[in-house]
Amino acid sequence: MEQKIIIDMKDIVKRYYIGKPNELEVLHGVSLKVYEGEFVAIVGPSGSGKSTLMNVIGALDLPTSGQYYLDGLDMFDAREDDLSAIRNRKIGFVFQTYNLIARTTALKNVELPMLYAGMGRRERSERAKELLRLVEMDDRMSHKPDELSGGQKQRVAIARAMANDPAIILADEPTGALDSGTGRLIMDIFHRLNKEQGKTIVLITHSPELAEETQRIMTLHDGLIISERKGGGRVAAG
Amino acid sequence: MLLGENISMALAAIRANKMRSFLTMLGIIIGIGSVIAIQTVGNSVTTSFASTMTNMGASNISVGVTQRETEKVKGDESGLEFEGYRIIRTPEESDFIKDNMIADFLNNFSDEIEYIILSESLGTGKITEIKNSATVAVTGGDEGYFKGQNLTLLAGREIGDKAIKGGKAVCLISDYAVRKLYNTEDYDKAIGKVVEVVIGQKFYDFTVVGVYKLDDSGMLFGANADRQTDLYTTLGCVKKHTHSDGYPSFTVVKSPDAQIDTNELRSMIQIFFDRYYHTNRNFEVTTSSFESMLEELTKMMGTISTAISIIAGIALLVGGIGVMNIMLVSISERTREIGIRKALGATNSSIRLQFIIEAMVLCIIGGIIGIIIGVTGGSIAANAMDAEAHASIASIVESVGFSMAIGLFFGYYPANKAAKMNPIDALTYE
Numbered sequence: 199m200e201q202k203i204i205i206d207m208k209d210i211v212k213r214y215y216i217g218k219p220n221e222l223e224v225l226h227g228v229s230l231k232v233y234e235g236e237f238v239a240i241v242g243p244s245g246s247g248k249s250t251l252m253n254v255i256g257a258l259d260l261p262t263s264g265q266y267y268l269d270g271l272d273m274f275d276a277r278e279d280d281l282s283a284i285r286n287r288k289i290g291f292v293f294q295t296y297n298l299i300a301r302t303t304a305l306k307n308v309e310l311p312m313l314y315a316g317m318g319r320r321e322r323s324e325r326a327k328e329l330l331r332l333v334e335m336d337d338r339m340s341h342k343p344d345e346l347s348g349g350q351k352q353r354v355a356i357a358r359a360m361a362n363d364p365a366i367i368l369a370d371e372p373t374g375a376l377d378s379g380t381g382r383l384i385m386d387i388f389h390r391l392n393k394e395q396g397k398t399i400v401l402i403t404h405s406p407e408l409a410e411e412t413q414r415i416m417t418l419h420d421g422l423i424i425s426e427r428k429g430g431g432r433v434a435a436g
Numbered sequence: 437m438l439l440g441e442n443i444s445m446a447l448a449a450i451r452a453n454k455m456r457s458f459l460t461m462l463g464i465i466i467g468i469g470s471v472i473a474i475q476t477v478g479n480s481v482t483t484s485f486a487s488t489m490t491n492m493g494a495s496n497i498s499v500g501v502t503q504r505e506t507e508k509v510k511g512d513e514s515g516l517e518f519e520g521y522r523i524i525r526t527p528e529e530s531d532f533i534k535d536n537m538i539a540d541f542l543n544n545f546s547d548e549i550e551y552i553i554l555s556e557s558l559g560t561g562k563i564t565e566i567k568n569s570a571t572v573a574v575t576g577g578d579e580g581y582f583k584g585q586n587l588t589l590l591a592g593r594e595i596g597d598k599a600i601k602g603g604k605a606v607c608l609i610s611d612y613a614v615r616k617l618y619n620t621e622d623y624d625k626a627i628g629k630v631v632e633v634v635i636g637q638k639f640y641d642f643t644v645v646g647v648y649k650l651d652d653s654g655m656l657f658g659a660n661a662d663r664q665t666d667l668y669t670t671l672g673c674v675k676k677h678t679h680s681d682g683y684p685s686f687t688v689v690k691s692p693d694a695q696i697d698t699n700e701l702r703s704m705i706q707i708f709f710d711r712y713y714h715t716n717r718n719f720e721v722t723t724s725s726f727e728s729m730l731e732e733l734t735k736m737m738g739t740i741s742t743a744i745s746i747i748a749g750i751a752l753l754v755g756g757i758g759v760m761n762i763m764l765v766s767i768s769e770r771t772r773e774i775g776i777r778k779a780l781g782a783t784n785s786s787i788r789l790q791f792i793i794e795a796m797v798l799c800i801i802g803g804i805i806g807i808i809i810g811v812t813g814g815s816i817a818a819n820a821m822d823a824e825a826h827a828s829i830a831s832i833v834e835s836v837g838f839s840m841a842i843g844l845f846f847g848y849y850p851a852n853k854a855a856k857m858n859p860i861d862a863l864t865y866e
Contacts, residue, residue: 253860256779258859258863259860279783279785282778282783282784283783285778285779285780285781286780291779291780293863297772297863299773299777301448301452310777310780311780313438313441314782
């Protein structure tokens with residue numbers, strides 16, 4: 199049986215400042231496929247175009263040319279509100295800097311994507327609690343982000359990314375701001391989500407060691423994918 | 437997205453910056469507060485005036501002799517006339533409205549008027565009964581006068597029409613006067629007694645036919661204070677003592693069947709009496725109805741309200757600009773939050789709605805505080821003016837609506853700016 203393709207990119211080009219003297223091409227024709235249930239890593243040094251690629255994958259930005267299907271949806275047809283809906287339902291973001299909303303509690307942060315999806319109050323709250331339990335943050339639900347440690351914040355962010363059961367989780371340097379022990383914990387959560395829930399996860403990182411844990415590693419250099427190989431998978435048992 | 441969620445988000449944002457939010461609201465508070473205060477005062481004064489008028493008969497017309505604004509002949513023989521001065525005169529017997537004029541008047545207006553109220557005061561004097569005394573103001577009235585008094589009798593009977601016609605020396609005295617004079621609460625004991633009132637150097641005798649209950653609502657002093665109460669007798673009796681056949685003023689009660697409105701009747705009466713007074717140099721008859729006075733007052737209040745409203749409108753405009761300013765600051769401070777919300781799937785319109793509602797909530801809170809301050813301040817002012825405080829419900833509803841409109845109007849531009857932010861730029865904003 200053929201596996202379902204979640205991300206299908208072909209010859210993606212991204213140019214900035216089009217028509218201006220400082221026109222800049224960041225992605226020179228990136229092609230990549232990510233299958234359902236995969237845990238893949240995109241690695242590359244800074245300036246290689248990782249962030250731009252992540253923005254394009256995450257429907258935060260549209261490519262200049264090429265083809266991009268996300269879970270069967272043609273992203274070139276998408277208008278601004280369609281992109282909002284795609285970000286809301288198809289993608290779960292996990293950022294290096296957590297990006298939680300400071301004024302509200304962990305629970306409300308997790309509820310937010312469901313709120314924008316139009317889910318009812320009670321259902322929203324139930325699911326948010328369940329997700330916080332999944333990342334073992336259920337005892338800190340009513341804490342605000344500045345009352346949480348970095349690792350705790352990132353766990354809340356992962357719960358939030360899972361809120362609308364997205365097709366992929368897009369994690370941009372999720373352990374970049376954490377010490378190695380806490381970073382390990384976060385990586386373990388990703389492995390668990392991938393294995394137990396079958397979540398498709400795209401990890402963007404500059405760390406070869408973290409990338410090595412995933413199933414497939416794509417290396418980006420100067421706006422092109424220069425190599426693709428299988429990763430070691432999960433080394434540590436547990 | 438749900439309105440309730442937006443409102444709770446807005447409240448959280450306002451709570452997060454209490455001082456700043458309060459200062460922003462100040463313009464709205466002052467604007468709404470002053471409008472509500474002035475309207476409460478206006479409403480209270482007009483309402484209490486109107487209710488006083490209704491009690492006294494709104495369609496009653498008072499007719500009185502007043503001094504002319506400009507004397508008919510300048511530089512008269514007395515030599516007392518100076519350019520720029522007007523001597524204040526009191527009407528003399530010859531200036532009064534005479535019995536014959538009133539009779540003529542009643543003939544002419546028999547269809548339009550129900551009755552007239554005539555009264556004359558004899559003055560204030562003392563009744564002495566052995567060791568006790570009571571102070572009374574003696575007033576003689578006609579049939580119409582007693583109709584308007586609404587007296588509650590505790591003993592005896594009213595002064596009958598026959599007694600009034602005959603100008604009998606009968607009287608009604610207050611229960612208070614009876615208690616003072618006879619040390620009794622058995623008011624029947626006073627009936628039939630002859631009381632002697634000393635006014636100035638003169639003595640007047642009246643036979644008590646009834647005791648009326650004093651309206652205590654106006655009582656401000658202690659029960660021991662020697663209070664002056666009214667002694668009512670017949671008009672004819674007073675007239676006999678004053679030797680006068682004229683009146684400085686009287687009141688016309690319009691007939692409920694009259695085919696014309698009060699104002700028309702008033703001008704007809706004016707014209708009628710002008711015929712008699714056009715030869716009088718110093719005095720004329722003026723007519724006024726409570727209805728026309730009320731109209732005047734309402735008009736005046738309307739003018740004052742409009743003037744205050746314009747000033748308040750300027751305050752609200754300034755307040756609105758303040759709201760817009762603070763929303764722009766807030767949005768630039770929360771750029772990253774906007775980016776996060778967009779990354780999580782917020783559409784432009786839901787971001788726009790969030791910030792518009794925040795601006796509106798800010799304005800409504802300001803409006804409500806303004807209403808509370810305005811109603812309180814207005815009520816205090818109305819009470820100081822001896823009017824019962826009546827807040828205008830319509831203006832309160834209008835104010836809430838108006839503050840919402842300010843929030844919408846001045847919140848739209850900043851909210852739209854937030855909605856149009858690029859999610860990547862917003863997310864990476866430091």
